[in-house]
Structures are given as structure tokens and as C-alpha cells.
Amino acid sequence: MSMIKNISKAEVLVLKDQVAYQEGQVVSKTLAQNDALSVTLFSFDKGEEISTHESGGDAFVTCLDGVGEITINGEKYELHEGESIIMPAKHPHAVHGKEQFKMLLVVVF
Structure with a gap:
């Protein structure tokens, strides 16, 4: 099982x-990843995106x-600082930097 990495404790x-x-x-920094969980920080320059895909x-x-x-x-949803949304497993989704945009992504498998 992987521990938290790439960040101060x-x-x-x-x-x-x-x-x-x-x-x-689009810049990503993995903080933890194993068979049950993935925790990643992302920054998107304005106009950059992760195209449509699905997650397990x-x-x-x-x-x-x-x-x-x-x-x-x-369906499009606009996310501002402090707001959250869940992209359900096995549903197509995409992420776009409408402006410069940073997010924390936690995927639970």
C-alpha cells in the first residue's frame, strides 16, 4: 500500500x-496512489483540458x-474555489480550465 508522497508531512x-x-x-502532482485510492493535485492553464474519458x-x-x-x-458544471463535485465511476467526463484552475482529485476505486 502506497503512502502519501511528494508533499511535506x-x-x-x-x-x-x-x-x-x-x-x-496541465500539470499534475500525485500525492498517493494504490489499488483503492488516487490523490492528485492538478493545475490547468486557461483553455487547457483533460478530454472525455471514464474512470473505474x-x-x-x-x-x-x-x-x-x-x-x-x-452536462457542463462550473466549479469555483471551495466547490466540489463527484464524477461517477464509468460515466464519461472531462475537465476544462475555463480560467486558470487548480483542483484536488480523489478517486476511490
Whole structure:
């Protein structure tokens, strides 16, 4: 079983400061990953996206900064700082940086 990695322990952190924006890119930083769970920080430059796909687990997204657009089963949802949404397992979904956008993604398998 994998432990938390790529982030300081026993220290107060601001999650949105743990992944930087990069021009024209989607940046990800894996914090934990095993057969039951995946925890990843993402930053999206404005206009960047992860195209439509499906996941084997329920994906819990929390917006840490900016404005993102989450599409689930073809329906669009706008996510602002502090807001969350669940992208259900085995349903097509996509993520788009409507503005620069940072999110915490927790997938439970």
C-alpha cells in the first residue's frame, strides 16, 4: 500500500500552492496512489483540458483556485474555489480550465 508522497508531512500546507501553473499545460502532482485510492493535485492553464474519458472509480473533485468546467455525461458544471463535485465511476467526463484552475482529485476505486 502506497503512502502519501511528494508533499511535506507534519506541516500546515496550502494545497493550491503545491502545484504551479505552467503556460499552455496541465500539470499534475500525485500525492498517493494504490489499488483503492488516487490523490492528485492538478493545475490547468486557461483553455487547457483533460478530454472525455471514464474512470473505474468515483472521482471527487474540489476546486482550489480559479474556475473550471467539469462535463459529466455531456452536462457542463462550473466549479469555483471551495466547490466540489463527484464524477461517477464509468460515466464519461472531462475537465476544462475555463480560467486558470487548480483542483484536488480523489478517486476511490
